[in-house]
């Protein structure tokens with residue numbers, strides 16, 4: 001049984017995240033989407049909201065489950081017998097930090113990190129940009145799943161019209 005872990009803040013989940021999770025589900029027997037509790041940054045959505053959106057958005061993906069973790073990712077990954085941490089790489093700008101984390105996590109636990117190249121369709125996409133565009137009234141339709149679009153509309157008013 002091979003198990004991938006796709007960790008993140010997911011505030012909120014985007015189509016870029018979902019692309020990586022779906023592709024990981026095609027390679028691994030199971031995928032755990034792991035939402036970090038209490039990130040240093042102030043999230044737009046509570047962890048309950050982020051989990052609800054992720055569960056709905058991944059409902060049709062077999063073998064995918066959503067869970068939360070706090071503390072070190074590698075402690076969670078070890079406890080859940082994770083085979084590999086799976087991340088998406090959008091551009092060179094992601095590389096430095098991701099490399100550091102992958103090497104630190106390997107040193108701490110022996111758990112490998114595997115990178116998937118982000119589909120070019122989503123290479124510019126991030127949760128931060130989605131929130132910024134939505135807050136300022138821009139259209140983020142097509143960039144996030146419908147459930148996120150609806151929640152963004154509730155949160156920022158007309159901004160997330162899509």
Ligand code: PNS
Pocket residue numbers: 007008009010036071072073074100101102104105
């Ligand atoms: O979606 P994000 O914010 O880019 O995800 C970052 C995340 C959650 C993967 C990273 O911050 C993380 O793993 N945090 C848990 C704490 C930890 O293990 N820190 C040491 C990393 S080497």
